[in-house]
Amino acid sequence: MAEHALLLPVGNMWRYLACAKSELRLDLTLACGQSFRWRETAEGHWTGVMGGRVWTLSQTDEALRYHVHRSSGGRGEPAGPRERRAGVPLHTEGSSGGSSAGAVNEEEEEEEEEEDDEEEEPVTEDTDEEAEMLRDYFQLNVSLGDLYQQWGAADPHFQRIAASFPGVRVLRQDPTECLFSIICTANNHISRIHGMVDRLCQALGAPLGTLDGTSYHDFPSLSALAGGGVEARLRDLGFGYRAPFLQRSAAQILAADGPRWLEGLRAAPYAEAHEALCALPGVGAKVANCVCLMSLDKAEAVPVDTHVWQIAKRDYGYTAGKAPKSITNKLQRDLGVFFRTLWGPRAGWAQSVRFCAELKKFQPLRETAQLKKEDEDEDEDKKEVTVAREGAKAEGSGNAKGGRNKPARHKKAKTSA
């Protein structure tokens, strides 16, 4: 029910936010595996759900353009904390093409027609609020240009790719959405993850409306994720062994004061947040680092995956000594310290740029600048990196290994009532 609330098409009602392309590149930032909620619905146009609303974003050289799709008859309340949804029905097109992309809840489409929310508040304030939502989501208060400068000066390998991959920012995502999306990424393909997150929202998230035949859903709430039968449902949706991780993690968080527990970690030190996350089923060191970096304001967190490990070996000669067969926790800690020493307190941001540049889908971008650049100096700076391992603790709460606070290990708690 309410599956087919009609979302208004993008008219000429773009809003603009001053933002240079060197500060933000939508294509790189939205498709590099941080969030799996955005699709390029048209050339240079990215549509997705953020903060309980459906957005379409695009950009010019100097501005970020955005539009929020309003439901024409939506009764689906946004699950967000703010309930004030200034939905103003403009066109009341008879709901036509119910082209069921979901095939799940096929309903006879009823005429969208109920109490049209009488405008109870002036809508003008909403636009400022939405601009602020974007600034927060993209963390536009952080000057990426300055950071690129610093990283490039400190690291010739970063400098080598910087010009080809500008505007790669770390998103500030909702912690719940980030956590449960990232759990899905473990031992998985990016191409597959997109579909999984999509089906997750389709199956358990509140419907927000339909646009161009595609239905959009909010990210599932913790209660929806923790519900009985969720594991089996997700198994059917192709989540494999991750299905119980999602359900059990949700239940565990709910038992620990719900979303406030997660959001509270934003104010906690990196090491503490990392440790707390690792207590959740399906959350190891790498996933915890991703969540810390992309939703909990831990800019120093460096997720070490196979790509970063390859980079470390190839570019920074980080095999000196021993090369574990797999990426161990110790290796992740050591590499975290190493990259924080190299890149500084926002090492996680720099890592995101390097990771992005490593993705196969973005290799064409690399070629372009490579031709311009020189291509002779290759192995130049492969020096000892072991030296850097020493004074790496100089950055406050850098490494996420200290902290012997409280055990709080539930992890394998089966059906702990």
Add this chain to the structure above:
DNA sequence: AACTGACCTTT
């Protein structure tokens, strides 16, 4: 404390 395989599916 640090390593080694098994593990759901899909490219």
Add this chain to the structure above:
DNA sequence: AAGGTCAGT
């Protein structure tokens, strides 16, 4: 093999 995690040694 894929942007790992878990349990056992």
